[in-house]
Every structure is written in C-alpha cells, then in structure tokens.
Amino acid sequence: MDNAQHYFDQLMFGVAPYLALIIFFLGTIQRYRSQAFSYSSLSSQFLENQRHFWGMVPLHYGILVVLLGHVIAFMFPRQLLAWNGHPVRLYILEISALIFGLLTLFGLVSTLVRRLSFNKIRTVTSPADIVLHLLLLVQVGSGVYVAVSHSWGSSWFAASASPYLWSIITLDPDITYVLAMPFAVKLHIVNAYLVIGFFPFTRLVHILVIPNPYLWRKPQVVRWNREPQARG
Numbered sequence: 550m551d552n553a554q555h556y557f558d559q560l561m562f563g564v565a566p567y568l569a570l571i572i573f574f575l576g577t578i579q580r581y582r583s584q585a586f587s588y589s590s591l592s593s594q595f596l597e598n599q600r601h602f603w604g605m606v607p608l609h610y611g612i613l614v615v616l617l618g619h620v621i622a623f624m625f626p627r628q629l630l631a632w633n634g635h636p637v638r639l640y641i642l643e644i645s646a647l648i649f650g651l652l653t654l655f656g657l658v659s660t661l662v663r664r665l666s667f668n669k670i671r672t673v674t675s676p677a678d679i680v681l682h683l684l685l686l687v688q689v690g691s692g693v694y695v696a697v698s699h700s701w702g703s704s705w706f707a708a709s710a711s712p713y714l715w716s717i718i719t720l721d722p723d724i725t726y727v728l729a730m731p732f733a734v735k736l737h738i739v740n741a742y743l744v745i746g747f748f749p750f751t752r753l754v755h756i757l758v759i760p761n762p763y764l765w766r767k768p769q770v771v772r773w774n775r776e777p778q779a780r781g
Contacts, residue, residue, distance in 0.1 A: 561739050562724040566717045569746035576749025577757065600663040608656025614649040615692070618703070623714055626707035633704045642703050643696070650693045657686055681751045684744050691737040699731055710738075 622629050633639040661682045664674050696702055713726035727738060748754065 558724055558728060561735070562713075562727050563722040565739065565742045566722070569742040572746040573748055577754060580749050580754065600659065600666075604656050604659035604663055606656070607652045608660060611649045611651075611653030611656055612689075615646070615653055615689075618646055618649075619706075622703060622706045623711050626711040629707045630704060633701070633707075639701065639704070643701065646703065647693070647696045650689065650696055654686075654689045654693055657682065657689055661686070677747075677751050681747065681753065684740060684747060688737065688740050688744055691733050691740065695731070695733050695737060698733065710734075 633642065664670050664678065664682070699705075709726045709730065713723060716723040716726070727735060
C-alpha cells in the first residue's frame with residue numbers, strides 16, 4: 550500500500566505537471582497552426598448581455614487579482630513572508646484574497662447558470678465549455694475552501710508551494726513539500742494541472758491573443774459594395 554501511494558504521489562505531483570505543460574504547448578501550437586480562426590473567446594454576449602455582464606465582470610476582475618497574487622507569492626516568497634510578518638498586513642492580504650476568490654466564484658457560478666438557462670446560449674455551448682466550467686469551479690471552489698479552512702495560506706504558499714513549483718521548473722521535482730498538505734490543497738494543485746492540460750481545447754486560448762495585433766495593425770478600410778438605402 551505504501552509503495553502504491555508513493556507511486557501515486559509521484560504521478561500526481563512529479564509527472565502530471567510535465568504532462569500538462571507538454572499538452573499545453575503542443576496543443577496550443579497545433580491548434581493555432583490548424584485552426585487559427587478558433588483563437589477566440591466565442592463570446593455569447595450578443596445573445597444575452599445583462600447576465601453576461603454580472604457574470605463576466607466579477608469573474609475577470611476576481612481571477613486576475615487571484616492569479617496575480619499567486620504569481621507574486623511564487624516569484625517573491627521571501628518578500629511575501631516578510632510582509633506577512635506584521636499581523637495587520639497579513640490580515641489585509643488574507644481578507645483581500647478571500648474577497649477576490651469569492652468574487653471569482655460568484656462570476657463562475659453566474660456564467661454557468663446563464664449558459665444553462667438560456668436556450669440560445671445552451672445551443673452554442675459545447676461539451677468542452679461544460680468541462681471547463683466544472684474544472685474552474687473545482688479550482689476556485691477548492692481555493693476558497695482552503696482560504697477559509699486553512700488560515701494564512703499566503704504564508705504557507707510562499708514557504709511550501711513556491712519551493713515545490715520552483716523544483717518543477719528546475720526539472721528536479723521535490724514532492725516532499727506537498728505531501729504533508731491537506732487534501733484540499735492537493736486537489737487544488739492537481740486540478741490546476743488538469744486545467745493547464747485542457748487549456749488548448751477550450752475558449753481560454755483567447756488569453757494568448759488578447760488583441761495585441763490591434764496595437765500595430767494597419768487601419769482597415771471598409772467599403773460598401775452598394776449604395777446604402779436612404780432612410781426616409
């Protein structure tokens with residue numbers, strides 16, 4: 550049993566991140582080469598706008614802040630631990646992270662309910678959209694649960710998760726950093742690999758082509774093929 554658990558841990562935390570990254574890079578490159586037109590968010594805003602606004606706005610603002618927090622904790626763990634050395638700053642950081650996590654979760658739930666509630670939107674919803682929503686719900690939900698049930702997540706992320714992630718990058722995975730973590734944290738980590746691996750097959754690819762070309766593209770001239778009819 551111990552050997553089976555050891556191999557399972559190695560697979561989940563030592564092998565899975567590399568599989569996810571390989572699928573991510575090869576999948577995104579292949580999709581761009583063969584289906585470049587599909588690099589879009591495939592927005593359904595024109596089908597329904599009110600609920601779209603109340604779902605996408607909190608989702609985007611929330612997830613951007615949450616991701617930024619993860620990046621900062623990953624890149625600057627010592628500075629973050631020094632910041633958290635003052636209780637007031639630690640409370641502010643933890644409460645802010647929880648608020649934006651809840652904002653992201655609210656946006657995700659709203660977009661999923663909207664997608665399933667309107668016939669027109671349900672018609673243009675693919676199985677990949679549903680799987681993506683469920684993966685993101687698990688990811689954000691587990692993150693919020695960890696923030697509520699396991700206090701001072703920013704500190705132990707900097708102390709344990711950051712060294713583990715750096716060991717992945719340096720091709721010398723050290724899974725001992727995560728073995729003692731609670732199940733919810735392990736789920737959060739493994740599900741993140743699932744999201745990364747599934748990324749190339751979803752509408753999330755639009756993140757890679759946020760309209761950067763519009764910054765240097767030449768102006769486009771639109772001409773009528775016929776004279777527009779005069780309005781009476």
